[in-house]
Amino acid sequence: MAGPRPVVLSGPSGAGKTTLKKLLKEHDSVFGFSVSYTTRNPRPGEVNGKEYHFVTREAMQTRIENGDFIEHTEFSGNMYGTSKEAFQDVQAKNLICILDIDMQGVRSIKRTDLNPIYISIQPPSMEVLEHRLIDRKTESEESLQKRLRAARVDMEISKEQGLFDTVIVNDSLEEAHGQLKAVLLEEIQKVKKTNMSS
Numbered sequence: 001m002a003g004p005r006p007v008v009l010s011g012p013s014g015a016g017k018t019t020l021k022k023l024l025k026e027h028d029s030v031f032g033f034s035v036s037y038t039t040r041n042p043r044p045g046e047v048n049g050k051e052y053h054f055v056t057r058e059a060m061q062t063r064i065e066n067g068d069f070i071e072h073t074e075f076s077g078n079m080y081g082t083s084k085e086a087f088q089d090v091q092a093k094n095l096i097c098i099l100d101i102d103m104q105g106v107r108s109i110k111r112t113d114l115n116p117i118y119i120s121i122q123p124p125s126m127e128v129l130e131h132r133l134i135d136r137k138t139e140s141e142e143s144l145q146k147r148l149r150a151a152r153v154d155m156e157i158s159k160e161q162g163l164f165d166t167v168i169v170n171d172s173l174e175e176a177h178g179q180l181k182a183v184l185l186e187e188i189q190k191v192k193k194t195n196m197s198s
């Protein structure tokens with residue numbers, strides 16, 4: 001039997017994808033999270049192999065040449081990629097695989113036969129986004145400006161008809177979480193049913 005449909009979560013840096021993923025983690029035995037590779041430096045508290053596999057540009061390049069990635073991108077001066085291994089590990093457990101990827105990643109996944117549910121997480125406004133990124137205290141002034149520039153482009157592109165199945169505006173976190181669960185309800189129920197009978 002085919003496994004559950006994967007889920008693509010995309011949207012500007014600071015829109016709340018990581019925060020929403022943490023809330024989904026509370027659904028034990030339903031979701032699996034593809035751990036990406038990146039060349040960016042770990043933030044305080046981030047653990048290698050958990051949030052990301054942190055690697056050098058050279059190591060990333062070698063992996064790209066080996067064909068290890070389903071998709072990869074350059075975002076705000078760093079490289080990121082979804083490995084075939086990370087994705088297949090989740091699929092093998094019959095879990096809904098969550099891919100947290102940028103817009104270029106979305107375009108790349110559209111060219112595959114993975115058939116995910118595409119969800120865009122958007123901030124209520126640029127002003128709110130900027131405040132959230134500043135309050136997160138993870139970005140230098142230069143990186144903040146780069147991410148805000150990318151966010152403006154992302155917010156425009158995400159309006160493109162048919163690009164995303166659903167656009168969720170993350171104003172109240174509780175409401176955004178509720179909307180996300182509602183969109184994924186059918187897949188969640190399928191996974192629970194299959195796992196109960198196995």
Ligand SMILES: Nc1ncnc2c1ncn2[C@@H]1O[C@H](COP(=O)(O)OP(=O)(O)OP(=O)(O)O)[C@@H](O)[C@H]1O
Pocket residue numbers: 011012013014015016017018019020132133135136170171172173174
């Ligand atoms: N609904 C919300 N209300 C207030 N603050 C929020 C809300 N959602 C997320 N935040 C906060 O905004 C900041 C950015 O959120 P988060 O790190 O989840 O964004 P992200 O989309 O994963 O960003 P990135 O793409 O850079 O990883 C965090 O400090 C988070 O705690």
Ligand SMILES: Nc1nc2c(ncn2[C@@H]2O[C@H](COP(=O)(O)O)[C@@H](O)[C@H]2O)c(=O)[nH]1
Pocket residue numbers: 009010011012013017036037040071072073075080081082100101102103104105106
């Ligand atoms: N195309 C991909 N985009 C990815 C991947 N992993 C993360 N991302 C996106 O990068 C930005 C920045 O992330 P941050 O952790 O440095 O804030 C964010 O939009 C993620 O969605 C990936 O494997 N492929």
